[in-house]
Amino acid sequence: MATQHSRSAARLMMAPAVVLLLGWMLVPLTMTLYFSFKKYLPMRGDSLANGLDWVGFANYTRFLTSSSFWPSVYATLVIVGGVLVITVILGIFLALLLDQPMWGQGIVRILVIAPFFVMPTVSGLVWKNMFMDPVNGFFAHVWRSVGAQPIEWLSQASLPSLILIVSWQWLPFATLILLTAFQSLDQEQLEAAEMDGARWPQRFVFIVLPHLSRAITVVLLIQTIFLLSIFAEIFVTTQGAFGTKTLTYLIFQRVLESQNVGLGSAGGVYAIILANIVAIFLMRIVGKNLDA
Amino acid sequence: MARAVTNRQKTINSLAAWAVGLLIFFPILWIFVMSFKAEGDAIKAPLEVLAAPWTLENYGVVQERSDYSRHFVNSVILAFGSTLLGLLVAVPAAWAMAFVPSKRTKDILLWMLSTKMLPAVGVLYPIYLLFIQLGLLDSRAGLVVVLMLINLPIIVWMLYTYFKEIPGEILEAARMDGATLHEEILYVLTPMAIPGMASTVLLNVILAWNEAFWTLNLTAAKAAPLTAFIASYSSPEGLFYAKLSAASTMAIAPILIMGWFSQKQLVRGLTFGAVK
Amino acid sequence: MGQIQLNQVSKSFGSVEVIPPLDLTIEDGEFVVFVGPSGCGKSTLLRLIAGLEDVTGGHVTIDGQDATEVAPAKRGLAMVFQSYALYPHMSVRKNIAFPLRMAGLDKAEQDRSVAQAAEVLNLTDYLDRRPGQLSGGQRQRVAIGRAIVREPAAFLFDEPLSNLDAALRVGMRLEISELHKRLKTTMIYVTHDQVEAMTMADKIVVLQAGVIEQVGSPLELYQRPRNTFVAGFIGSPKMNLIQGPGAEKHGAATIGIRPEHIDINENEGLWQGTVGVSEHLGSDTFFHVQCNASHEPLTVRATGEMALEYGAEVHLTPRTEHLHKFDVKGLRME
Numbered sequence: 094m095a096t097q098h099s100r101s102a103a104r105l106m107m108a109p110a111v112v113l114l115l116g117w118m119l120v121p122l123t124m125t126l127y128f129s130f131k132k133y134l135p136m137r138g139d140s141l142a143n144g145l146d147w148v149g150f151a152n153y154t155r156f157l158t159s160s161s162f163w164p165s166v167y168a169t170l171v172i173v174g175g176v177l178v179i180t181v182i183l184g185i186f187l188a189l190l191l192d193q194p195m196w197g198q199g200i201v202r203i204l205v206i207a208p209f210f211v212m213p214t215v216s217g218l219v220w221k222n223m224f225m226d227p228v229n230g231f232f233a234h235v236w237r238s239v240g241a242q243p244i245e246w247l248s249q250a251s252l253p254s255l256i257l258i259v260s261w262q263w264l265p266f267a268t269l270i271l272l273t274a275f276q277s278l279d280q281e282q283l284e285a286a287e288m289d290g291a292r293w294p295q296r297f298v299f300i301v302l303p304h305l306s307r308a309i310t311v312v313l314l315i316q317t318i319f320l321l322s323i324f325a326e327i328f329v330t331t332q333g334a335f336g337t338k339t340l341t342y343l344i345f346q347r348v349l350e351s352q353n354v355g356l357g358s359a360g361g362v363y364a365i366i367l368a369n370i371v372a373i374f375l376m377r378i379v380g381k382n383l384d385a
Numbered sequence: 386m387a388r389a390v391t392n393r394q395k396t397i398n399s400l401a402a403w404a405v406g407l408l409i410f411f412p413i414l415w416i417f418v419m420s421f422k423a424e425g426d427a428i429k430a431p432l433e434v435l436a437a438p439w440t441l442e443n444y445g446v447v448q449e450r451s452d453y454s455r456h457f458v459n460s461v462i463l464a465f466g467s468t469l470l471g472l473l474v475a476v477p478a479a480w481a482m483a484f485v486p487s488k489r490t491k492d493i494l495l496w497m498l499s500t501k502m503l504p505a506v507g508v509l510y511p512i513y514l515l516f517i518q519l520g521l522l523d524s525r526a527g528l529v530v531v532l533m534l535i536n537l538p539i540i541v542w543m544l545y546t547y548f549k550e551i552p553g554e555i556l557e558a559a560r561m562d563g564a565t566l567h568e569e570i571l572y573v574l575t576p577m578a579i580p581g582m583a584s585t586v587l588l589n590v591i592l593a594w595n596e597a598f599w600t601l602n603l604t605a606a607k608a609a610p611l612t613a614f615i616a617s618y619s620s621p622e623g624l625f626y627a628k629l630s631a632a633s634t635m636a637i638a639p640i641l642i643m644g645w646f647s648q649k650q651l652v653r654g655l656t657f658g659a660v661k
Numbered sequence: 662m663g664q665i666q667l668n669q670v671s672k673s674f675g676s677v678e679v680i681p682p683l684d685l686t687i688e689d690g691e692f693v694v695f696v697g698p699s700g701c702g703k704s705t706l707l708r709l710i711a712g713l714e715d716v717t718g719g720h721v722t723i724d725g726q727d728a729t730e731v732a733p734a735k736r737g738l739a740m741v742f743q744s745y746a747l748y749p750h751m752s753v754r755k756n757i758a759f760p761l762r763m764a765g766l767d768k769a770e771q772d773r774s775v776a777q778a779a780e781v782l783n784l785t786d787y788l789d790r791r792p793g794q795l796s797g798g799q800r801q802r803v804a805i806g807r808a809i810v811r812e813p814a815a816f817l818f819d820e821p822l823s824n825l826d827a828a829l830r831v832g833m834r835l836e837i838s839e840l841h842k843r844l845k846t847t848m849i850y851v852t853h854d855q856v857e858a859m860t861m862a863d864k865i866v867v868l869q870a871g872v873i874e875q876v877g878s879p880l881e882l883y884q885r886p887r888n889t890f891v892a893g894f895i896g897s898p899k900m901n902l903i904q905g906p907g908a909e910k911h912g913a914a915t916i917g918i919r920p921e922h923i924d925i926n927e928n929e930g931l932w933q934g935t936v937g938v939s940e941h942l943g944s945d946t947f948f949h950v951q952c953n954a955s956h957e958p959l960t961v962r963a964t965g966e967m968a969l970e971y972g973a974e975v976h977l978t979p980r981t982e983h984l985h986k987f988d989v990k991g992l993r994m995e
Contacts (some may be wrong), residue, residue: 107477110537125511141514190401190402193402196399198402205409214616221619223416223626322505325597361510552744561738564734572759
């Protein structure tokens with residue numbers, strides 16, 4: 094349908110979006126890359142105007158060898174992995190449950206997805222203070238009422254606590270996507286399988302799960318990308334203490350709190366590379382879907 | 386064909402689903418309840434909290450002490466401003482990609498999405514520095530632009546999928562009927578695209594409203610939206626549950642309501658069309 | 662007036678040439694059907710005429726004027742799309758009036774034309790409905806109505822009946838034919854269904870891979886197919902095409918014989934065969950006969966009802982005066 098005239102018009106119409114995003118991507122990225130090879134400590138008088146010292150890959154090696162690096166990788170992996178496992182498994186069960194006929198389906202669905210719309214700072218603070226506070230928190234009251242010693246959630250069980258908070262926020266997302274996938278499952282396929290003698294668990298394993306596999310992959314990839322950069326939840330709860338300093342939080346501290354821009358930028362480059370590895374897989378799936 | 390389900394089965398399903406739903410919703414419900422309790426009552430055991438008298442005083446205190454409405458206005462400006470600005474840039478782009486596709490369209494779309502995957506923390510300092518240089522730190526204008534940019538890929542993408550659903554033949558029919566490009570957009574495309582654009586706006590307002598990396602790092606007192614305002618409650622001294630609850634309720638209520646309307650679009654917008 | 666001429670018109674998408682240069686003249690008032698298997702370029706050809714695609718080479722002339730560079734709406738043509746392409750947010754009335762509104766006609770004139778078209782198409786009762794509330798056949802009529810009101814030089818139909826069920830299709834086929842008789846406007850109609858082509862056309866253009874295989878009246882094509890492709894494509898059931906010794910006997914590489922031109926007999930005949938599946942239509946009976954003259958089973962028509970069991974031995978005799986002969990290149994031999 095495209096004629097020559099409409100093609101050039103189309104290019105013109107895309108230009109603003111393309112130029113803006115290109116700038117948004119390239120300018121800061123180049124700067125980060127540049128800083129990562131420099132000694133840049135603004136608090137100690139380094140500034141762009143006076144020129145920065147070239148330090149080669151020193152920032153990169155220092156970032157990797159610093160005592161905070163491996164713990165931060167561990168914290169990141171545990172949080173991301175924990176949340177992924179919880180949200181996907183619970184998400185499948187929840188989606189399955191919500192897909193059944195019931196009274197008030199619409200309302201139940203609203204209840205389930207509500208946490209997704211709660212801003213991260215609110216959910217972080219509310220969980221921290223009103224539920225996990227070892228003295229006045231909801232859990233502390235419950236623990237005491239059964240005669241148990243209240244847990245100091247965010248210090249004694251800091252990672253599981255964060256996983257709980259973040260899972261609560263992301264479970265709706267996984268559920269909603271898996272529910273959408275459930276609903277697109279051809280009922281006749283299930284009936285055919287039933288006629289072929291497959292019992293319920295077999296139908297679930299051989300028909301339902303394969304049908305869900307793509308939705309699950311998409312949930313995993315998208316959540317991974319967002320979870321790798323969770324920030325506010327940690328910012329308002331532990332501030333990175335008690336072993337909850339993720340890669341993202343570590344870089345944030347290096348850059349803005351201790352103002353070691355070169356070191357932080359090197360970390361930033363690592364984070365970008367990491368995110369890109371996940372993104373490539375996601376892009377493949379999305380790209381395939383574009384062709385269809 | 387949906388099969389008939391016995392009432393007993395349906396009752397069991399309903400009970401289970403409602404139990405799970407209420408469990409998940411409980412923290413929000415609890416915030417809501419707490420916000421109507423006196424500060425001294427709010428730290429009591431759950432049952433005592435419920436039994437305590439109800440009050441509206443927290444809402445007044447939050448407004449007086451921390452100028453809630455200013456932050457609320459900031460949130461509104463940032464969320465709607467960035468979305469509308471994004472729409473302005475994205476509508477022509479998505480229109481072009483959907484209706485005049487070329488070999489590179491797919492690559493451009495995927496590249497746009499890939500910018501969304503860029504970890505914010507990786508570019509934190511450059512943006513921070515640019516904001517200082519340009520005098521944009523703690524300004525609403527600067528943040529509107531940043532929020533627009535981080536959500537632009539999603540806006541373009543959603544609009545693209547909606548536009549894509551408008552059959553090309555209809556636009557050709559309009560052209561055969563003598564509509565100019567301008568008339569085609571005005572009389573045919575826009576009316577058909579309005580539902581899709583509305584859902585796009587809705588979802589992006591939600592995303593921008595809840596954005597909590599750039600809003601925390603690039604604002605101070607002046608331009609801080611509700612995300613940053615709530616974060617100021619993370620001070621360790623206790624006895625503020627009720628006020629935190631009141632502030633939180635006000636911060637999440639508008640977006641919860643919008644979210645309920647946009648649940649269907651949520652899937653499309655956040656999976657980039659990979660799940661339908 | 663609606664005479665359309667294509668001069669060396671060609672179309673390529675990138676490096677793929679979908680239509681090599683071709684010439685074609687469509688006379689004023691003719692009902693021309695482009696027919697061919699899917700992907701043969703017939704829709705592309707129609708869209709080149711409409712101006713929805715740019716030609717890669719050559720010229721499109723409408724009523725003697727070069728229209729190659731003219732915008733679709735300015736060519737004076739109206740198109741009915743496969744999906745009907747109705748504007749879902751407008752009522753039937755507004756849909757039909759849309760081209761008039763675009764042309765800047767005043768409201769009264771629009772209403773008059775719409776009323777007239779609605780009358781012709783039996784849509785008067787549905788004018789205030791939305792397309793979503795109409796049946797497939799009604800939507801089809803709205804699409805035609807939108808084309809009629811423009812009083813175009815020619816109507817272009819792009820597989821307009823392919824989304825309708827079989828019964829409706831027959832009805833709409835008649836309606837479109839009748840419309841043509843009444844309006845006497847040039848119509849170009851694209852279909853992959855040769856029955857539509859045979860029943861509606863004054864002139865059929867058979868296309869394959871962007872190349873015109875034959876142009877002619879339905880009967881010309883049926884009686885004197887120019888090559889084996891047209892021979893096999895036009896006619897239902899298909900013409901039997903026989904290669905090998907059976908054909909060589911007649912001095913041809915391929916011979917063709919239509920099912921109705923073979924006599925079937927239980928006792929004697931030229932060829933010998935075994936009856937496979939028989940299809941009883943009441944008016945006719947079709948037999949699929951595996952016979953010694955051909956590798957493929959032959960289709961044979963017997964008028965009326967004739968009962969032959971599966972596996973029965975029969976004899977077949979082609980009527981030689983109806984034999985089509987084709988050379989090695991598949992071209993008709995005279």
